[in-house]
Amino acid sequence: MKHPASVILTLPSWLNELLAGKEILLPSPEKRMRWVIGLSRRNVEERSGGPFAAAVFERESGRLLGAGVNRVEPLNLSPAHAEVVAIAFAQKAAKNYDLSRVGAGGELVASSQPCLMCLGAVLWSGITRLTYGAAAADVEGVLGFDEGPLPRDWQRELNRRGITVKGELLRAEAVAVLELYKQLAGTVYNSRSSL
Amino acid sequence: MKHPASVILTLPSWLNELLAGKEILLPSPEKRMRWVIGLSRRNVEERSGGPFAAAVFERESGRLLGAGVNRVEPLNLSPAHAEVVAIAFAQKAAKNYDLSRVGAGGELVASSQPCLMCLGAVLWSGITRLTYGAAAADVEGVLGFDEGPLPRDWQRELNRRGITVKGELLRAEAVAVLELYKQLAGTVYNSRSSL
Numbered sequence: 001m002k003h004p005a006s007v008i009l010t011l012p013s014w015l016n017e018l019l020a021g022k023e024i025l026l027p028s029p030e031k032r033m034r035w036v037i038g039l040s041r042r043n044v045e046e047r048s049g050g051p052f053a054a055a056v057f058e059r060e061s062g063r064l065l066g067a068g069v070n071r072v073e074p075l076n077l078s079p080a081h082a083e084v085v086a087i088a089f090a091q092k093a094a095k096n097y098d099l100s101r102v103g104a105g106g107e108l109v110a111s112s113q114p115c116l117m118c119l120g121a122v123l124w125s126g127i128t129r130l131t132y133g134a135a136a137a138d139v140e141g142v143l144g145f146d147e148g149p150l151p152r153d154w155q156r157e158l159n160r161r162g163i164t165v166k167g168e169l170l171r172a173e174a175v176a177v178l179e180l181y182k183q184l185a186g187t188v189y190n191s192r193s194s195l
Numbered sequence: 196m197k198h199p200a201s202v203i204l205t206l207p208s209w210l211n212e213l214l215a216g217k218e219i220l221l222p223s224p225e226k227r228m229r230w231v232i233g234l235s236r237r238n239v240e241e242r243s244g245g246p247f248a249a250a251v252f253e254r255e256s257g258r259l260l261g262a263g264v265n266r267v268e269p270l271n272l273s274p275a276h277a278e279v280v281a282i283a284f285a286q287k288a289a290k291n292y293d294l295s296r297v298g299a300g301g302e303l304v305a306s307s308q309p310c311l312m313c314l315g316a317v318l319w320s321g322i323t324r325l326t327y328g329a330a331a332a333d334v335e336g337v338l339g340f341d342e343g344p345l346p347r348d349w350q351r352e353l354n355r356r357g358i359t360v361k362g363e364l365l366r367a368e369a370v371a372v373l374e375l376y377k378q379l380a381g382t383v384y385n386s387r388s389s390l
Contacts (some may be wrong), residue, residue: 002282003262004284005206007204007280007283008202010201016200024376040205075292076289076290078321084274092271093198097271115319116318117316119315121274123312146318148314149348152345157344161341
């Protein structure tokens with residue numbers, strides 16, 4: 001087997017088109033979350049990945065710094081969760097691996113509560129605020145995904161590290177997308193289902 | 196700010212050259228670990244990223260499926276830890292986001308104990324064995340990195356999910372590379388040092 005020279009993370013073409021050549025500015029938390037949940041719904045409808053989306057905004061202005069959707073299946077990359085994708089695109093755009101140094105700091109808005117991997121990715125990203133829609137219990141309840149052994153006091157652990165957390169914003173709208181995915185997708189991937 | 200069309204994960208040129216056109220087969224756990232620690236040392240000497248390396252091997256044969264080193268600073272990507280890079284390259288080579296379905300399953304060998312993000316990445320990758328060199332306490336003690344709020348019983352949590360863990364193999368050799376990095380690098384990046 002040949003070792004590849006690179007791994008390329010791409011967005012679905014519909015998302016590239018949506019982002020092309022315009023500045024996106026969403027001042028209120030609800031507007032940011034509604035936009036992100038819209039991406040998660042579109043990702044399901046277009047069958048371009050799992051039912052998750054995320055975006056990094058400049059905290060104060062609401063200017064979009066980077067957007068992502070779940071790309072695990074289309075790209076064959078298990079780390080390509082929406083949060084990791086959004087962080088990667090925001091950092092590439094900013095040419096900085098530390099989003100705390102970009103503008104007045106970055107907020108990650110995620111359609112669902114981050115899994116263990118994405119929680120860790122937030123810690124390293126320089127993000128200073130995390131806002132999410134559906135709870136981990138929704139993701140596990142509706143889809144049967146295993147979010148990993150999240151520390152019980154994970155919000156306090158983020159707070160201790162200078163990251164504020166706002167959970168379950170527009171939760172019902174976010175959960176509706178998980179349910180749509182379950183209806184449409186038939187099979188739900190899970191790396192351990194084959195064991 | 197223009198939203199990029201893609202994010203490209205690359206290896207250092209010295210590692211591409213090392214991997215080019217040959218099959219790497221390392222039957223024993225010690226041989227795999229020594230090879231991986233060698234990559235971490237080379238990454239420091241070449242100043243091509245942080246002092247960490249990882250590789251995915253076919254569990255039984257020891258055939259290399261994918262290799263990675265820390266690429267955070269050169270690529271401006273905080274998720275580009277060695278483990279995530281190695282998993283991504285192995286999955287791309289295998290054209291499968293589930294490494295449990297590749298050969299007799301995949302083992303991740305990491306020069307240091309995975310941080311919270313990489314622990315989560317292991318859970319989603321289909322890896323069925325994790326072997327590491329330096330302990331998280333070494334990484335935190337020598338370099339002052341924050342490995343995140345690792346669950347106290349994280350090994351049991353992996354076991355419960357069908358992943359076996361072997362820790363602190365050739366630990367002293369792995370720690371020596373962390374110390375070399377500290378000596379050479381002068382500054383150690385940390386996303387929260389600026390807060």
